[in-house]
Amino acid sequence: xxxxxxxxxxxxxxxxxxxxxxxxxxxxxxxxxxxxxxxxxxxxxxxxxxxxxxxxxxxxxxxxxxxxxxxxxxxxxxxxxxxxxxxxxxxxxxxxxxxxxxxxxxxxxxxxxxxxxxxxxxxxxxxxxxxxxxxxxxxxxxxxxxxxxxxxxxxxxxxxxxxxxxxxxxxxxxxxxxxxxxxxxxxxxxxxxxxxxxxxxxxxxxxxxxxxxxxxxxxxxxxxxxxxxxxxxxxxxxxxxxxxxxxxxxxxxxxxxxxxxxxxxxxxxxxxxxxxxxxxxxxxxxxxxxxxxxxxxxxxxxxxxxxxxxxxxxxxxxxxxxxxxxxxxxxxxxxxxxxxxxxxxxxxxxxxxxxxxxxxxxxxxxxxxxxxxxxxxxxxxxxxxxxxxxxxxxxxxxxxxxxxxxxxxxxxxxxxxxxxxxxxxxxxxxxxxxxxxxxxxxxxxxxxxxxxxxxxxxxxxxxxxxxxxxxxxxxxxxxxxxxxxxxxxxxxxxxxxxx
Amino acid sequence: xxxxxxxxxxxxxxxxxxxxxxxxxxxxxxxxxxxxxxxxxxxxxxxxxxxxxxxxxxxxxxxxxxxxxxxxxxxxxxxxxxxxxxxxxxxxxxxx
Numbered sequence: 001x002x003x004x005x006x007x008x009x010x011x012x013x014x015x016x017x018x019x020x021x022x023x024x025x026x027x028x029x030x031x032x033x034x035x036x037x038x039x040x041x042x043x044x045x046x047x048x049x050x051x052x053x054x055x056x057x058x059x060x061x062x063x064x065x066x067x068x069x070x071x072x073x074x075x076x077x078x079x080x081x082x083x084x085x086x087x088x089x090x091x092x093x094x095x096x097x098x099x100x101x102x103x104x105x106x107x108x109x110x111x112x113x114x115x116x117x118x119x120x121x122x123x124x125x126x127x128x129x130x131x132x133x134x135x136x137x138x139x140x141x142x143x144x145x146x147x148x149x150x151x152x153x154x155x156x157x158x159x160x161x162x163x164x165x166x167x168x169x170x171x172x173x174x175x176x177x178x179x180x181x182x183x184x185x186x187x188x189x190x191x192x193x194x195x196x197x198x199x200x201x202x203x204x205x206x207x208x209x210x211x212x213x214x215x216x217x218x219x220x221x222x223x224x225x226x227x228x229x230x231x232x233x234x235x236x237x238x239x240x241x242x243x244x245x246x247x248x249x250x251x252x253x254x255x256x257x258x259x260x261x262x263x264x265x266x267x268x269x270x271x272x273x274x275x276x277x278x279x280x281x282x283x284x285x286x287x288x289x290x291x292x293x294x295x296x297x298x299x300x301x302x303x304x305x306x307x308x309x310x311x312x313x314x315x316x317x318x319x320x321x322x323x324x325x326x327x328x329x330x331x332x333x334x335x336x337x338x339x340x341x342x343x344x345x346x347x348x349x350x351x352x353x354x355x356x357x358x359x360x361x362x363x364x365x366x367x368x369x370x371x372x373x374x375x376x377x378x379x380x381x382x383x384x385x386x387x388x389x390x391x392x393x394x395x396x397x398x399x400x401x402x403x404x405x406x407x408x409x410x411x412x413x414x415x416x417x418x419x420x421x422x423x424x425x426x427x428x429x430x431x432x433x434x435x436x437x438x439x440x441x442x443x444x445x446x447x448x449x450x451x452x453x454x455x456x457x458x459x460x461x462x463x464x465x466x467x468x469x470x471x472x473x474x475x476x477x478x479x480x481x482x483x484x485x486x487x488x489x490x491x492x493x494x495x496x497x498x499x
Numbered sequence: 500x501x502x503x504x505x506x507x508x509x510x511x512x513x514x515x516x517x518x519x520x521x522x523x524x525x526x527x528x529x530x531x532x533x534x535x536x537x538x539x540x541x542x543x544x545x546x547x548x549x550x551x552x553x554x555x556x557x558x559x560x561x562x563x564x565x566x567x568x569x570x571x572x573x574x575x576x577x578x579x580x581x582x583x584x585x586x587x588x589x590x591x592x593x594x595x
Contacts, residue, residue, distance in 0.1 A: 030564045031564050031565065031566050032564050032565060032566045032567075037562070037565060037566055037567035038566070038567075038569045039566045039569065045572070045585065046572070046584070046585040046586045047572045047575050047576060047585055047586060047587070048569065048571075048572050049569050050569055050570055050572075050575045051569050051570050052570070055570075055575060055578075057578075063560065063561070063562040064560065064561050064562065065561070065562060065564050066561035066562065066563060066564060067563075067564035068564070069561065086558070088552060093513075095515055096592070097587075097589040097592065143592075144586070145592075146583075153592055153593055154593060156591060156592070156593075157591060158588055158589060158590055158591055159588075159589050159591075159592055160583055160584060160586035160587065160588055160589075161586055161587040161588075161589055162585075162586050162587075163575075163587070292513055294513060296552075297552035297553075298552075299552060299553060301553075301560075302553050302555060302557045302558055302559070302560050303552075303553070303558045304558065304559060305558040305559055306559075
């Protein structure tokens with residue numbers, strides 16, 4: 001529950017302009033950690049992925065993971081950043097048991113990527129997001145607080161530490177103050193983090209799963225009186241774990257700060273925690289006294305100096321921005337905005353693309369991925385791309401339907417079999433003998449038999465009761481074990497009864 | 500370079516060291532000697548000599564992104580003063 005005084009959002013916007021600042025942490029998907037060769041696999045048993053380096057034992061020495069540097073540079077390039085010619089890691093000193101070394105290896109005044117910008121769109125309106133920096137650092141261990149009633153750090157008796165995550169490479173992306181968004185501020189923040197997620201996924205450098213913590217966002221916001229150019233006191237909201245929450249948390253903070261300022265009060269500069277269940281923020285650590293992390297250059301690591309040739313090589317691997325990519329594809333697909341949004345949300349863009357490339361029509365590709373296959377993926381709580389079926393398979397199934405070899409219903413069986421690992425669609429149709437019986441003599445015989453066995457129904461159809469045809473079609477299909485084209489059977493029944 | 504007791508008290512606080520006023524005075528004196536010794540480097544290094552942060556004149560020392568054997572959890576936890584449920588047990592983090 002929140003007991004904070006809130007002001008109506010629209011009223012706040014009449015008197016104040018919000019300024020945003022977003023810090024996003026992205027966990028890279030390298031196989032090994034940033035400074036040692038321990039696995040980064042998510043979900044392993046506690047403390048099974050540690051070594052003297054990530055446990056901070058005396059005498060251990062870190063060595064930089066080349067892939068992490070490459071990923072950092074590629075992220076920087078995709079954010080239109082400059083790439084440093086020479087930079088160092090720094091120690092950020094703090095005392096907290098999530099890092100056994102009592103410091104985090106990070107970057108301070110020499111980030112590897114700096115001065116970038118990206119453009120996002122909200123309701124058709126473009127907004128420029130200026131990027132201050134993207135720097136490299138390592139993740140911390142995971143703590144579980146024991147005792148007390150809430151499982152939270154407040155009131156806990158002690159904590160249990162798992163260091164599997166300690167040392168996993170992170171990129172922290174920091175914006176400059178984002179101004180002049182007006183009432184769109186929360187939506188702009190959401191669009192920006194959504195952009196980062198899609199872009200980083202397209203780069204293939206992170207799983208970017210907010211729910212698993214591989215993309216985390218801290219949202220700063222402050223208000224200033226309309227017309228002022230001096231930034232107000234900001235708060236930083238942590239623990240925002242979905243795109244939807246970013247928007248909601250910022251809206252809440254704007255309403256809370258608006259209420260304080262309009263009644264003559266002062267916003268306290270502090271960290272606030274977002275509570276998903278009650279949709280409110282609560283005060284955390286006060287930041288009145290600036291923290292002193294006593295940063296200094298990491299003496300155990302030599303500087304990073306990416307050659308310009310390497311940077312240019314990496315620049316050639318940067319995909320076009322996700323929105324441009326998607327808009328380009330939809331020019332030929334012709335889906336409605338709503339259809340396309342569903343496709344994007346289901347992460348089916350690349351799969352449909354592959355299916356169309358393999359020869360299926362965009363509509364057919366969308367139909368299979370967004371109904372039958374999406375249902376299967378949802379039932380198993382996995383993403384579409386994790387289903388053991390490819391765009392080529394789906395296109396092949398559609399080809400079999402289009403050429404009249406199988407019906408839609410049989411196609412579903414074929415897809416089932418592909419998912420069960422029985423092979424390619426054509427092979428499955430052959431192995432199981434699933435092709436439609438298009439041999440007219442055999443079909444006509446079945447139709448005649450069914451009419452003869454059901455004289456009452458046949459009479460009704462003769463008298464013009466078309467809906468009775470269904471019963472006969474059903475029986476013919478049963479005789480043919482489903483391997484007949486129902487439309488063709490209908491035609492044959494009507495023709496037989498008319499003669 | 501002269502460090503005041505207040506400077507040392509702040510450093511001690513950041514390093515989570517609990518020093519008595521007498522200890523602060525002793526440390527201030529000793530740290531002054533160390534700072535003076537280090538400062539003498541600037542007498543020989545001119546403006547054309549950039550400050551270094553590493554003894555070796557190297558850049559880009561990387562390793563390939565490969566997973567190697569980690570410690571067994573038993574070995575990792577053997578060093579812990581307290582263990583519970585496969586994890587390091589640490590005292591309460593926040594004070595009362």
